[in-house]
Amino acid sequence: MQHQNITFIGGGNMGKSLIKGILNAGYPKEKVTVSTPFAEEINTLKQTFGINGLTDNVEAVKNAEIVVMAVKPQMMHDVLTQFASSGIDFSKKLLISIMAGVTTGRIAELVPGLTRIVRVMPNTPALIGLGMAGLFPAAGASEADKKFAEDLLGCCGKTVWVDSEEGIDNITSLSGSAPAYFFLFLECMANKAAEYGFSEKDARSMLEQVILGSAQMVINNQDKSIAQLREAVTSKGGTTYEALKVFNESNLNDIVSRALDACKKRAEEMSKQF
Numbered sequence: 124m125q126h127q128n129i130t131f132i133g134g135g136n137m138g139k140s141l142i143k144g145i146l147n148a149g150y151p152k153e154k155v156t157v158s159t160p161f162a163e164e165i166n167t168l169k170q171t172f173g174i175n176g177l178t179d180n181v182e183a184v185k186n187a188e189i190v191v192m193a194v195k196p197q198m199m200h201d202v203l204t205q206f207a208s209s210g211i212d213f214s215k216k217l218l219i220s221i222m223a224g225v226t227t228g229r230i231a232e233l234v235p236g237l238t239r240i241v242r243v244m245p246n247t248p249a250l251i252g253l254g255m256a257g258l259f260p261a262a263g264a265s266e267a268d269k270k271f272a273e274d275l276l277g278c279c280g281k282t283v284w285v286d287s288e289e290g291i292d293n294i295t296s297l298s299g300s301a302p303a304y305f306f307l308f309l310e311c312m313a314n315k316a317a318e319y320g321f322s323e324k325d326a327r328s329m330l331e332q333v334i335l336g337s338a339q340m341v342i343n344n345q346d347k348s349i350a351q352l353r354e355a356v357t358s359k360g361g362t363t364y365e366a367l368k369v370f371n372e373s374n375l376n377d378i379v380s381r382a383l384d385a386c387k388k389r390a391e392e393m394s395k396q397f
C-alpha cells in the first residue's frame with residue numbers, strides 16, 4: 124500500500140488497534156501521527172509505538188494526507204468544527220471515519236471542502252490482525268481513496284464494502300460490536316466454571332481453547348454448515364441436547380435478533396444525535 128502521512132485523531136481502544144495493525148504490516152512509523160488533548164496519553168502512545176504524537180488536532184492534521192477520525196461520536200462535533208475554522212484545505216485530504224453512527228453527510232456538512240470520505244466500521248481484533256471491517260465510500264471518494272482505505276483496514280484483517288450507510292449500521296451490529304457478545308458469553312461460562320470450583324487460570328485456559336477450537340472448526344469445514352457442526356456435537360439422548368434445549372426454550376435466536384436490532388437502532392439514533 125501507499126505510505127502517505129496519516130494522522131489518527133484519537134488513540135483509544137480502536138485507534139490503538141488500527142495503529143498497531145498498520146505498524147505490524149510495515150507502515151513506516153515516521154509517517155504516522157496520533158493526536159489527543161491528553162499529554163500523558165500521547166507520551167504513552169509515542170513510547171509504545173514510536174510514532175509522532177501531538178496534543179493539538181489542527182497542528183496534527185496540517186501535513187496529513189489521510190486523517191482517521193477515531194474519537195467517540197460525542198467528540199466529533201468539537202473536533203470537526205476546529206478543523207472547519209482552521210483554514211486548512213480539506214479538499215486535499217482523505218478522511219476515514221470509524222465513528223459509529225456518524226454519517227458521511229454529517230461529516231461533510233461540518234467541514235467545508237471535505238468530500239473525500241470513507242466511512243469504516245472496524246472491530247478491536249484489528250489489534251491482532253484478525254479484524255473485520257465494513258467500508259462505505261462517500262460520493263467524493265476516488266478509486267485511489269477507496270483503495271487506500273481498503274489496504275489500510277486490510278492490514279488489520281478482512282474487509283467488506285457495503286453500498287449504503289445503513290449497511291455500515293448493519294456491520295456495526297454484526298461485527299463492530301460483536302466481539303463483546305462473545306466475551307459476554309465467555310464471562311457467563313467463566314462464572315459457571317468458578318461455581319464448579321475451577322481456578323480462574325484453568326477456567327480461562329479452558330474457555331480460550333474452546334472458543335479458538337470452535338472458531339477454527341468453522342473455518343476449516345467450509346463444506347459444512349454451522350448447524351451441521353453443532354449437530355456433530357449433539358448426540359441423540361446425550362448431554363449437549365439438554366443444554367441446547369435450555370437455550371432454545373429461552374429462544375436464543377430471538378434474544379440474539381433483538382440484541383442485534385438494538386445495536387443497529389442505537390447507531391441510527393446516534394446518526395441523528397451527533
Ligand SMILES: NC(=O)C1=CN([C@@H]2O[C@H](COP(=O)(O)OP(=O)(O)OC[C@H]3O[C@@H](n4cnc5c(N)ncnc54)[C@H](O)[C@@H]3O)[C@@H](O)[C@H]2O)C=CC1
Pocket residue numbers: 132133134135136137138158159160161164180193194195196198201202221222223224244245246247299300
Ligand atoms: N471500541 C470498539 O470496539 C470500536 C469503536 N469504534 C469507534 O471508534 C471510536 C473510538 O472508540 P474507542 O477507541 O473505543 O474510544 P476510546 O474512548 O477508547 O478512545 C477515544 C480516544 O479519543 C481521544 N479523544 C478524546 N477527546 C478528544 C479530542 N477532542 N480530540 C482528539 N482525541 C480525543 C481519547 O483521548 C482517546 O484516545 C468511536 O467513535 C467508536 O464508535 C468503532 C468500532 C469498534
Ligand SMILES: O=C(O)[C@@H]1CCC=N1
Pocket residue numbers: 223295299300
Ligand atoms: O459500542 C460502540 O459504540 C462502539 C461501536 C462498535 C463497537 N464499539
